Amino acid sequence: MGIVKTENLTFEYIRRDENDNVEGINTAVDNVSVEFKEGEFIAILGHNGSGKSTFAKHINALVMPTEGSVWVDGMDTKDDDKVLDIRQTAGMVFQNPDNQIICTLVEEEVGFGPENIGVPTEEIWERVAKSLEAVGMTKFRNASPNKLSGGQKQRVAIAGIVAMKPKCIILDEPTAMLDPSGRKEVIRVLHELNEKEHVTVVLITHYMEEVIDADRVFVMDAGKVVMEGTPRQIFTEVERLKSLRLDVPQVTELAYELKKAGLSIPSGILMKEELTASLLKLV
Amino acid sequence: MIRDITIGQYYQTKSVIHDLDPRVKLMGTLVFIISLFLGKNVWLYLGATAFLAMVIGLSRVPLKFIIKGLRAVVVLILFSTVFNLFLTEGEVVLTIWKLQITKEGIYTAAFMVVRLMYLIVGSSLMTFTTTPNHLTDGLEKGLGFLKIIKVPVHEIAMMMSIALRFIPILIEETDKIMKAQMARGADFDNGGLIKKAKAMVPILVPLIISAFRRANELAMAMEARCYHGSEGRTKMKPLKYKKNDYIAYIVMFAYLAGMIAIKVLRPGMI
Known part of the structure; x- marks a missing residue:
């Protein structure tokens, strides 16, 4: 079994009126069955309201499925005794960096998770040093998080999760509130963690540029997984992505339009270099 | 100001x-x-x-x-x-x-x-x-004897330290909301005491709503990082x-x- 596995996962929000009568049911996650293998870099795409955040919260046992099951490293999230183990195995980073930082010093913030799971004092210090190193924030260990930029805050939040030594990190739109350079910083750190520490990364986003280097991409719409494959496979279907209200990277779109106009270039181009190379071949 | x-x-x-x-x-x-x-x-x-x-x-x-x-x-x-x-x-x-x-x-x-x-x-x-975290530790340990009479010392100390951390953030937010309301023509400087007090309402309502939203997100982030009260918790900086x-x-x-x-x-x- 992979590190994360879901089977027929369904989650419904029940809307009630003032008298507690059921007004309607919103299905946020609809019959999702996926499996992520250890060490993979997974990206989940979807526009607002596609159910991707609710799906992410299931992996961290923050939300319980209405139907179906979620297993994290073989543990069922419905098992109350395993909740802490699950959260330790699959750490979660949220969208707003300000609302997930608890302490007033960077190093204390990174140590918060290990403190909660009862790591001995000396080991906490080792883990904090290592995690800050891994995200390149050692220089700021004694700074106040309020004084950091958005990208730096998000890196601290990631370090806080890394210090708990999870096998898997889930990031719920970690770059949505960042500027382009902050976005790049965070994504680079994630790839480094994935490659060097073999941490499974589940990145939830709606920025196409961020999923190009992922191992596998899932596209969600209205609670369902509608597309699945490598980035190249996904981005071949430009029209379909557009109908799902998702954009494709600029280069991919240009290549797609050129191909449609009659140039013989391969489909699913992701990099500028690729496009230049295939265009040069035509000359 | x-x-x-x-x-x-x-x-x-x-x-x-x-x-x-x-x-x-x-x-x-x-x-x-x-x-x-x-x-x-x-x-x-x-x-x-x-x-x-x-x-x-x-x-x-x-x-x-x-x-x-x-x-x-x-x-x-x-x-x-x-x-x-x-x-x-x-x-x-x-x-x-x-x-x-x-x-x-x-x-x-x-x-x-x-x-x-x-x-x-x-x-x-x-x-x-x-640092607030240090202060929390101090309060928790210094008042630890109150646990005998079932005072939730750790929880109170934690709440205090979080409140302290959010003071600058909420102040910044108040500033932002004030500017946003001023851009829509709100006037905070003129008028009598009652008029000035009334002018505070459009600042306080969004501020309180956003504070609740933040609290909700923070609680979730803390839970996601295995926070479950003082039980089985170790200290990075023991006193x-x-x-x-x-x-x-x-x-x-x-x-x-x-x-x-x-x-x-x-x-x-x-």
């Missing part, structure tokens, strides 16, 4: 005071507050001034930064001065229309100003030199008394003893 509020903030630097155990600093603040309420006597206040000056000097927090924190309470200080000045009975020095200023009034007003200022400076010095802490205790109680001695030996105002 709203960013000037420095109460409850941490001032990052290295100093003897910063390195003290938070329990010592909590106790010191308590001792200092008690000493301020010992009585109205010039010598007592001189003693308190000397003690405060010593602590400020040792803490290496710039005086400018400390005084900035007082701006927030200027109104309060003015109020108490005016009331004490005009409403204290005694030997009349000056009469303006129906109001009389007495000699006792002048003394009481002066003492009240100093007392209020010292109270604020004294307690904000503690937060300037102690241990060092040599300096014992010295600080001695200095502190010597100060209190000295102050009590002054009170006993010189009962008058001067």
